[in-house]
Amino acid sequence: MISGKFAISLHILTLLTKFQHEYLSSDFIASSLNLHPVLVRKEIINLKNHQLVVSKEGKNGGTMLAKAPSQINLDQVLKITLEKVSFGYSKNHPNPNCPIGKKINTQLDMLYTNLNNQISSQLMTLTLEQFSKDF
Amino acid sequence: MISGKFAISLHILTLLTKFQHEYLSSDFIASSLNLHPVLVRKEIINLKNHQLVVSKEGKNGGTMLAKAPSQINLDQVLKITLEKVSFGYSKNHPNPNCPIGKKINTQLDMLYTNLNNQISSQLMTLTLEQFSKDF
DNA sequence: TAATATTGTAACCTTATTTATTACAGTATG
DNA sequence: CATACTGTAATAAATAAGGTTACAATATTA
Numbered sequence: 334m335i336s337g338k339f340a341i342s343l344h345i346l347t348l349l350t351k352f353q354h355e356y357l358s359s360d361f362i363a364s365s366l367n368l369h370p371v372l373v374r375k376e377i378i379n380l381k382n383h384q385l386v387v388s389k390e391g392k393n394g395g396t397m398l399a400k401a402p403s404q405i406n407l408d409q410v411l412k413i414t415l416e417k418v419s420f421g422y423s424k425n426h427p428n429p430n431c432p433i434g435k436k437i438n439t440q441l442d443m444l445y446t447n448l449n450n451q452i453s454s455q456l457m458t459l460t461l462e463q464f465s466k467d468f
Numbered sequence: 469m470i471s472g473k474f475a476i477s478l479h480i481l482t483l484l485t486k487f488q489h490e491y492l493s494s495d496f497i498a499s500s501l502n503l504h505p506v507l508v509r510k511e512i513i514n515l516k517n518h519q520l521v522v523s524k525e526g527k528n529g530g531t532m533l534a535k536a537p538s539q540i541n542l543d544q545v546l547k548i549t550l551e552k553v554s555f556g557y558s559k560n561h562p563n564p565n566c567p568i569g570k571k572i573n574t575q576l577d578m579l580y581t582n583l584n585n586q587i588s589s590q591l592m593t594l595t596l597e598q599f600s601k602d603f
Numbered sequence: 604t605a606a607t608a609t610t611g612t613a614a615c616c617t618t619a620t621t622t623a624t625t626a627c628a629g630t631a632t633g
Numbered sequence: 634c635a636t637a638c639t640g641t642a643a644t645a646a647a648t649a650a651g652g653t654t655a656c657a658a659t660a661t662t663a
Contacts, residue, residue: 336556344572365566369623391631392637421471423501431500436603437479451590468568504652526660527608
């Protein structure tokens with residue numbers, strides 16, 4: 334899953350913010366997302382691995398935020414879902430005998446790193462609390 | 469073609485910058501990219517449609533920059549290749565009966581638009597001339 | 604003017620990636 | 634102990650991306 338990960342995780346976190354201190358089941362979350370519960374659980378595992386949520390197995394189990402929404406910013410969410418925003422690479426290895434082909438990926442990396450830094454610094458200023466307020 | 473478009477176009481434009489005032493064939497360009505010449509021609513058509521390059525059919529034909537590399541900035545290239553950088557959406561329509569589901573896409577749009585504006589203003593400051601200098 | 608090198612473009616094929624489904628073991632609750 | 638959950642693997646289906654073939658159109662040059 335690449336394209337939807339960030340959006341799905343943010344949706345889940347927003348739901349959890351609205352129902353703070355309650356365990357929400359993957360079925361409930363899935364019905365808001367209109368997504369298969371197994372996919373929701375997979376995303377939740379990722380959120381769990383990064384200590385953003387906790388979940389409880391068994392009857393009346395589910396998932397809950399692990400910290401206050403004011404302590405979670407959107408850059409954290411981006412980092413654990415997409416890692417880096419890619420603006421794309423040509424899939425094939427460019428010709429190493431061509432001066433451009435040889436260096437293009439390094440140059441793109443540098444450019445993309447700069448762009449990512451800027452994106453991150455913007456997302457860092459936005460907390461889940463703020464994002465959730467508009468719903 | 470989504471992921472590679474920006475990188476491929478930038479690679480082509482960089483080559484054209486290095487060989488300014490020469491018509492380069494799609495075969496030559498393809499061998500630097502290690503890509504099928506037909507794909508190169510497809511990308512070139514896009515660059516042509518946006519007046520960044522001109523091309524000439526027939527023997528000794530090929531493609532050449534339509535303007536000085538100092539007059540082309542990377543935001544223009546981004547706009548004609550990816551239009552907008554997407555951070556992803558859940559593929560399904562979220563549940564409109566859920567307050568979060570109903571509004572999530574609008575909220576994501578706003579967020580993504582802000583991020584794109586910032587990316588654009590950064591890329592606008594970078595010309596093809598500058599980008600090509602490091603090869 | 605004929606051979607050649609090139610672009611332009613459509614149709615189609617292949618592969619990779621994403622998303623969805625099924626199945627079931629494990630676990631906590633009441 | 635029945636039930637309602639999570640966790641997770643295996644696999645299938647759908648979609649997207651990239652690659653290939655084929656050939657018409659065009660300009661060059663010998």
